[in-house]
Amino acid sequence: MTVAQHQHLPALTIGQQDMEYVENFKYLQSNISNTGDVEKDVQTRIGKAAGVYQRLRNIWLSKSITTATKLHLYMSVDIPTATYACETWTKTASITNMLDVFYRWCLRSILKISWRDHITDEEMM
Template identity: 45%
Template sequence: MGRSDFGIPWEGDRRLTDLDFADDIALTAESQTTLQDMTTSAETEAGKVGLRISCQKTKVMQVGDQQTNTNLHISGEPVENVRQFTYLGSTMTAEGDTDTDISARIGKAASVFRRMNPVWNSGKISRVLKTKLLQSVVIPTALYACETWKITTRMRNKLDAFQQRCLRKILHITYRDRITNEEVYHRTGTKPLSTTITERRMRYAGHVLRMTSDRHAKTSVFWKPEGKRKRGRPKLTWRRALQKDLESKGITLKDAESLAEDRTEWRRLAAQCALHGRN
């Protein structure tokens, strides 16, 4: 990927051409022509070592408000245009939102929970053990990659509602019993998923802020894409979500870089921000 027009403008004079993990490769480009050239180049280089790019498993997605089909081909075969696809277990969308991914995670976690109905209905298994199984099997499915979510109030409520349904089934109570959510958390020794998400996002942010400036993860936090955004309220981004967490404690993103160097203090800050978000 050596051509100067490959990829998208990144930091300084650098360009971001591809994101790789094992045999999963995501190419980025500013135009259809450039993307085709990059794909052809990747296909040629792969062929030199006996590898072949699967057209059926390859997808092309245009990010942004103006959507047109991208005519991309691999070995003469057209590549499918999509509005969303699963990459490394997370659902990526053309709009860049995380609502679709969160809904998918809740659906998968609900499926796991239903398959374990014999456990929840058993009178021979203690409530404590059932709660531990929920926390170790079901909840990790729901919160996979939650550190990267830019979660809205609506999705926070949706996640907490899913958790409440699970906990109330374990406790064999319904909403008709007029038992508050706080009481449910108290009886099971748990806390809202939205609180856990905020704390995990803050902890992940600490790792990112401690990185050197040449790391892609850190660059993406401070990166400002070229171009103009639409009029109106700015969309929620991961950085804005982080800034909101920090502002609840009177801290700016710039100040957070130095604070993150002290891991113990940062963990304490993460817990405080999570509690503030709950109130």
């Protein structure tokens, strides 16, 4: 918001301190926007989850760990990392698609499904 846009908004004072109007801020590891746009927050969460996924690469590649155990680990670590604070998100087709793309990428990797296998997204679900 520009200064001119702020002029028509009521002043917010807590105690003796005037509060500043901002376009976005971080709260509990989430990016909060004055427009309600959460795509940046979703992208940040997916990036963090991708980082966690990469740090567990040795587990995903391990032949001594069962696929079931890998999937349990994925569901208990990666999914919560990607969806932390999702209750603050406005559900849109774009956000749903971003999350679905990340989930399918992880699952294809864990299940060792190559693009050459010609397995569609619908078949995976």
